[in-house]
Amino acid sequence: MKRTLILVMLFLLLGGGAFWYLNEDEAQQKTTLAGADRDFAVPDIERVHKIFIAGRKGERTTLERDGKGGWLYNGQFETNMQVVQPLLDVIQQVRIQYKPPVKAVDNMVKVLATEGMKVELYDEAGENLKTYYVGGATADERGTYMIMEGADQPYVVELPAWEGNVSVRFKRFGDEWRDKILFKTPIEEIASVSVEYPKQKNQSFRVSRAGGSFKVAPFYEITPEINRPFRSGSIEAFLVNFESIGAESFRNDHVKRDSVLRQIPFCTITLVDQQQDTTTASFYPMYPDNYVTQDPKTGEYLTPSQDIFRYFVWWNDKDFMFAQHMVVQKAFWGYPSFFQDAKLLN
Template sequence: MNRTTWLLLSFFILGVIAVGYVYFNREDALMRGLKAERNFAVKDVSRLQKIFIAQRDGETTLLEKKGPEWLYNGKYKARPNAMDNLLDAIQRVEIDHIPAKAAIKNIVNNLAGEGIKVELYESGEQPVKTYYIGSGTQDERGVYMIMDGFDQPFVCHIPGWEGNLRYRYNLRGDDWRDKTVFAEDPDNIQSVSIEYPKQKNRSFKLERKGGSSFDIRPFYKITPKLPLPYREGSAEAFLIGFESLVAEAFENETPAKDSVRQIVPFSVITVTNKQGKTTQAKLFPIFPESVMSLDPKTGQWVSSDGATVERYFVDHSSGDFMLIQDRVFRKVLRGYDFFYGR
């Protein structure tokens, strides 16, 4: 074999290698791209540090992880249940199927007009994933989604869960916020006072003196002390009620807020922990002009006309105006005599 033949053969071999290299790298890039456009889930959500959600009407939500908690818009503690649902969706979302080609144009238009943009961040300045969530399918079991930078939309769902996962991302304003009124470890409570301005004899102050020792006395000096023995364990049972007391809703936008705040409250609850942090809630029955009394048969507070109180407005020391349910807070709406007797 002469020199010319060797050179031609060498060029041919090199050409095959080059073509193969380009081809296989192209195929590899295509596979990576195919995987990227389908890979919506973040399997390890513990690595997420920030979630940014933008609505088409301009409203935005920023959720940032600070230690074990999430903050909403840099100011408020995020509602744990809302975050659990969101993170569950982020972790478990999967493609259910590829929509028919004939429907893709309408789906893309829907995503452009109604899509919620979601950016997921770990430690860096750039999001690890960005995708858009459109409307739900007709049977509400899936939702249209598309990865940022790609053209192919998909119908996605959470395996084993029936529902439209868009709702987990589509909360607005106060719906993201933690609705806790009181949340204190009973062993970390230093004192509690409950004032009933219209029932002074039921008002009291409870103060921890050390360990399981408590001083419980009337809130008002004019109220005589009860000549009865202390009921063992009553203080501990009462304090357990403050572990988790959550409002039904925020009512910061209600027109009645300012006028309600001018009324004498039915009750003022003040809790101070061992670190000196004080939390206060003023309770106003939904019918605030009624005279309240305790029904000894049911243990419920009732109005003078016999109607049962089901809800209260709450003026919270955080500045929020909230709505609470009597059935949730009844366990701490105790009177001075609760702690005494046989």
């Protein structure tokens, strides 16, 4: 009898321990899941090496670190960090603003299902860090709907010290992610720069590296060489401009693209770096209506004036862009600009 009582007590003790363990394990799992469904941020942003964004209308964006401190868009285009950095800020700092009331959940889930963007984050090894959906905004535009993949509970999130709908930082399309820089080559990496004015051949020239210095020569063989002394520092003053010359936007779908490219450009600039990589940009002025663009006698383009504010740009024979005159005009030098004025020499 005593032995039976001992066995019963031992069984109850073991059974109770197992019951407690299983319930404790289940409680821990629930706690873990409850925390995971609201853990949107990746505080250590250096862990994120790839970002995939899918829109509800078939848009697809892949951003990957390029190994040089920047990011690539869809595996081939350099990105505009003024667009990418705000996205990284959200990924790193996004936080829960509040858990919505139960009666609001169904509507939030519907909005996420119809308008939400799927966001997948991966580390350097290709392991998934997080996957969530970013949706619409609250009525006051100060909060954004987000839900973790596989979760039932959506949340309203925010970015610290910033008021607004954070979904706009994910909602970029195509060329909006791309770097709009036309030229960005330091002087020490330049092998040559040619500036060609097809209708003003006497203004066209080429600057090329000759040993440890540069020389300037006419672009066309028919143009006589200028034998006056150089203006001190003129070549360096010209070349330093190519450290940064940017466009305004990509316009590859512009309705005038084909008709513009059938015209003769005002200017074509070709830069070759020391690795023999070539960058080319052709500029077509956007003249106001009824503006005379060429001299009726010579056919030469009139010098861009205060009436010219922007250009169409054909960049590297593949991209159609807009550029502002006030930004790109610093590259529009003429061949005589490098030399001292003949009048001052007399």
